Amino acid sequence: MTAIKETSTIQENKQYALEKCPVTFVMEKMGGYWKPIILYHLSTGDKRYSELKRAIPTVTEKMLIQHLKQLEADGLVIREARPVVPPFVTYRLSDAGKGLLPVIQAMADWAFKVKDGVYNLQ
Amino acid sequence: MTAIKETSTIQENKQYALEKCPVTFVMEKMGGYWKPIILYHLSTGDKRYSELKRAIPTVTEKMLIQHLKQLEADGLVIREARPVVPPFVTYRLSDAGKGLLPVIQAMADWAFKVKDGVYNLQ
DNA sequence: ACAAGTACTTACCCTAAAGTATGTATATAT
């Protein structure tokens, strides 16, 4: 998407993380500001591009497709385009993407516990 | 830690996310490149600062304490300093931090499934 | 004729996060 300077330390670190830390491996797939939100919205079923756009009103179109493309490239979502005009494109979770739902769920559980005062974060 | 420009759009978005999306709320606590790795290492028990440093050889000291301070400020880890010299400082997960372990675990499970070929990401 | 809706693309800018390098204080070991 954006050109990557192969020599940068952060890229080397990403290599390290991929081999050494499973958690960071996941963060690389679902990290990025909007990705978890997108996955969350796709967890309830297929969505058209425009449906996602309306469901997440504060995301810009650039960010939305950029992340959708990345998620697709990472094999987490499947893009289906019907050859009609105006375009009709739906996105849905792949099996791998569905496999991330327990992660999403565990996150949501924690967040709700925080809101319910089960944990106090100060 | 770093001064924040209150008017920036990303800050408005963070507000939005906090109220609207539990998943993003979590990502703000444990997002950041090294945080999940640190939590992962603390999940097996208390660690001294220097132990963490050795356990995660590619992290710079600046990043390590910066994230430890943030995790502490967010109420996820507890810092304990014994008044001796040379310093003896241990970090451990708080209850809230321990509450994130299912998230970490779900992530690790997914990563291992990917490695075992349960999902194919291409 | 013109606006609106579809799903994007692209050029440019700005900032937050990460990295580099160096410094601090105190005590023990050599």
Next chain:
DNA sequence: ATATATACATACTTTAGGGTAAGTACTTGT
């Protein structure tokens, strides 16, 4: 006297990610 270990701090630079704004192509509705 010097080095090492502890746990940081801080000034400066780089980079990756996100944001802004505009444009594309094609069709239906008014």
